[in-house]
Amino acid sequence: MDLGSTALALLGLLLAAWTAGAAWLMIAAGARSRGADTARRTAKRLNRLLDESPAAALLVRSDGRLEGSERLAHWLGFEELPQFLSELSRHPDRGLTEEQLDDLTSRVRLAQKSAKPFRMAITLPGSARSLALRGSLADPQVSPGGAALIWVFDFSESELELVQMRKETARAMSDFAALVGVIASAPTPMWFRNPEMQLQLVNKAYVAAVGAQDMQSVLDQQIELVEPVEGTPASEIARRASESGEPMERTVSVTSVDGTRRRFRVSDLPLGDEGVAGYAVDIQEQEDQAREHRAYREAQRSMLDRLSVGVAQFDGQRRLTFANQPFRRLLGVRPGAGAIGTSFERLLSDARDEGRTPSVRDFPTWRKEHVAWFGEGGTQEEDWPLSDGTHLAVVGQPMPDGGLALIVEDRTEQLSLAANRDTLLRTRTAMLDSLFEALAVFAPDGTLQLWNHSFPETWGLEAEALDKHPSVDALLPLIEPNLARPRQIKGVAEVIRSATLDRKERAGRLQLADGRTIEFAGIPLPDGNGLLTTLDVTANEQAETALRDRAEALEQADKVKTRFLANMSYEFRTPLTSIGGFAELLEAEVAGPLSDGAKEYVSAILESVARLTDQVENVLDLSQSEAGLLPIARRELSLLAFVAGVARAREEAVEAKNITLDLRGKQSLAVHADPRQLGRAIGQLLDNAIAACAQDGRILVDLAKHDGGVRIVISDNGRGMDEGELARALDGMRQPSDSDPDDTRRQGLGLPLAKQLIEAHGGTFEIQSEKGAGTSVNLWLP
Known part of the structure; x- marks a missing residue:
């Protein structure tokens, strides 16, 4: 009983333990099942979160194998993600380019070996999609084999916005730079x-x-x-x-x-x-221009006030803004009336009351027609005949501002002058008809406008042929048969054309078939026409022929005279030389001793022979120079020494009058000249200066360079000459003496000879003299 109870008790305990274990196992199994469901739901949620995230993960293993989502494959243009990294660039229309793949591969390898993270951005070829890649070494819990984890972001929209922002920024910077440049410049x-x-x-x-x-x-x-x-x-x-x-x-x-x-x-x-x-x-220039404009306006109005023409200005509201004094006088504006601001209509009414407008039946309509001038686009002109005989010319000129400029001119005197002009034209016609000269007036187009009665008679034309006012082309064929040489008609046409078109005066001479000689000339007239004047010079031609023959005879006689003087000068030398030689023998007492009186006579003979020889030489040289036959033998001369020698030859005459002779110049001055002829020229001038100087006088000889040549100045402070005396001295005539006013014999040929000798050397001779002050001679030699 006790054993059975114990066994039963043990069996109950065993069953209870088994039941408890089974219950625990069932509870643990249920808990694990719920944990797995939760893990699955969490995994699904995480996968969904990854799918919805803006980034996609790409795992690159150490052998290049790829792991990633379909979304990433679609981003790269694939239906499915390739297995290996190298397969991302094997398709031309999707994936990466070779360069992008090489760059990505090198970065992935570096991250796998050194765990160095990297970033890069790529734009897929053939697409506007832009991807940002951020890679690093994967956590061992994710992939323990040394894989690389790459997060891929799609920032296409951001990239477009960035590109747009960059463009706008660049444009803004460009605009700002341009604006700054504009401001700076x-x-x-x-x-x-x-x-x-x-x-x-x-x-x-x-x-x-x-x-x-x-x-x-x-x-x-x-x-x-x-x-x-x-x-x-x-x-x-x-x-x-x-x-x-x-x-x-x-x-x-x-x-x-x-x-x-x-x-x-x-x-x-x-x-x-x-x-x-x-x-x-x-705005300085604007203000200056404004001031100038105001000054110009005031000056213009001041000028208009001084014109004889009346000028008034009205603004766009037909109000008077300016009126000069002639305008007020011509329109009879009384003092106090017609003030600035008066309307145009009122001004016309006041002028009508003063009798300064034409007499019209309907004055309001007439005034309205003139008010319409403000709206007209062109200039309006009218003549206003007044009751007192005054004739006004009125011009209305519209202004750009809608106003009107009214110009009034009194043409009464002009009309009177026009009538007088008509009278003068008729008088001129009558006067032309009474002249002996043949006159004809041609218009610029060659039409015969006016002629006198002598014109057709002189040229042998019929008077009826000119009544139709023929042109030159029609008139010349009528004149051509009357010429001794018909070809000379071209000269007549050329003279008429020069006077009418070229506005030049030309003349000519021709002979008519009847033996008459006429001179004709074309003269441009101030009115644009041309005057052909013709004169019968047959008698003058005959007289000129006679005078020409006489002039030729006189020229031949002058040549004969020149040759005669030249030959006679040579003939004079022989007896003068003989007389001088015999006188010298007598002076040397070869024929015997002479008394004191005889010696004086011999000295006078020698002096006279010397003077006569010098005069003969002067006559010879002058005659040869005038005939162009004077021989010139040039050689280089030291000018200062040469002139000094010429002056020393006159030392006695200078000392006799105690004259101071001042010679100035440089030793380096040289000239190419004939020593004899140049010495004679300078000697003649020195002789004249010595003769002109009084006791204790002064003579200056200055030598200097001048324009590639030399200049010689010989001046004295002697008695000088007036213009008449100087002219006679240059001609070889002397001033009549006080003792014998009628004595006008030939003076020495000094000045004319010196002038001829200097000009024969190619030089220039110039003389100035003043009565009581002295004489100065300037010589220029090349």
């Missing part, structure tokens, strides 16, 4: 102030206007362009503009770098919280 000073009203940016024109070195120096020193106005600086005015939010503009005077004052229009433009921009426009 603007011709007017411009600047920008920060919220503290300090200069932050200025352009080149500002720097130049203040005379600074560069922009930075302006900013560092805060150099203001505009001076304070009434103690208020420019920054304070800019602050007021910023506070009010409204632009402020003012006109101020600015002192430029060169110290001049110029007028500027300065504007301050508030830019909200950024600051205040400003610019200054130089």
Whole structure:
């Protein structure tokens, strides 16, 4: 009983333990089953979260095998993700390019070996999709074999936005750079102030206007362009503009770098919280032009007041703005009436009351027609005959501003002059008909306009042929048969054409078939026509022929005279030489001793022979020079020594009068000349100077270079000559003496001979003389 109870008890305990174990196993199995369900749901949720995340994971194992989602495969353009990394670039229309794959492979290998993370961005070929890759070594719990984990982000939309933002930024920077460039190169000073009203940016024109070195120096020193106005600086005015939010503009005077004052229009433009921009426009030229315009307008009106033509100006409202005195006088405007601002209609009415408008039946309609001139597009002209015989010419000129300029001119005198002109024309016609000369007037087109009765008679034409006013082309064939040489008709046509078209005066001469000789000339007239004047010079031609023959005879006689003088001069030398030789023998007492009286006679003979020989030489040289036969043997001469020698030859005459002879010049002066002829010329001038000087006189000889040659000046302070005496001296005539006023015999040939000798050397001879002051001779030699 006890054993059975114990066994039963043990069996019950065993069953209870087994039941408890089974219950525990059932409870543990249920717990594990619930944990697995939770893990599956968590895995699904995590997978879903990965699918919905903006990044996709790509696992690259050490052997290059790939693990990733289908979404990543779709991003890369594949239906399924390739098994290996190298297969990502085997398709031309999907995957990566060779360069992108090589770059990715090298980064993955580096991450697998050195655990170095990497980042890269790629744009898939043939697609607008952009991917960002962030790779690192995978955690061993994820892949224990040294795999690389790459997170791939699709930022295509962000990339597009970034590209757009970059473009907009680049465009904004370009626009800003262009704006800064425009501001920097603007011709007017411009600047920008920060919220503290300090200069932050200025352009080149500002720097130049203040005379600074560069922009930075302006900013560092805060150099203001505009001076304070009434103690208020420019920054304070800019602050007021910023506070009010409204632009402020003012006109101020600015002192430029060169110290001049110029007028500027300065504007301050508030830019909200950024600051205040400003610019200054130089309006000095505008103000100068405005002043010039006002001055021009005042001068114009002052000038109009002095015209004899009446001028009045009306504005667009037909109100009088200006009227000069002639206008008021011609239209009978009384003092006090017609003031500035008077309407056009009122002015016409007042003029009618004064009788200064034409007499018309319907004056209101007439006035309305003239008021319409303001709307006309062109100039209106009218003639106003007044009741007192005055004739006014009225011109209405519309102005661009809608106004009207009214010009009134009194043409009464002009009409009277026109009537007088007609009378004068008739008088001229009658006068032309009474002249002996044949006259004809041709128009510029060659038409015969006017002629006198002598014209057809002189040219042998029928008077009826000219009644139709023929042209030159029709008139010349009528004249041609009357010429001795018909071809000369071209000369007549050329003279007429020169007078009418070329406006040049030409003349000619021809012979008619009847033996008459006529001279004709074409003269341009002031009115544009041409005058053909013709004169019968047959008698003059005969007289000229006789005079020409006589002139030729006189010329031949003059040549004979010249040859005669030349030959006779040579013939004079022989007896003079003989007389001089015998006189010298007598002086040497070869024939025996002479008394004192005889010696004086011999000396007088020798002196006379010398003077006569000199005169013969002068006559010979002068005659040869006039005939162009004077021999010139040039050689180089030292001018100073040569002139000194010529002066020494006259030493006795100089000392006899105690004359001071001053010779100036340089030793280097040289000239190519004939010593004999040049010495004679200078000697003659010195002789004349010595003879003209009084006791203790003075003679100056100056030698100098001049224009490639030399200049010789011989001056004295002698008695001098007036114009008449000088002319006679150059001609070889002497002034009549006080003792014998009728004595006009030939003087010495000194001056004419010297002039001829200098000109024979190719030089120039010039003489000035003043009565009582002396004489000066200038010689220029090449």
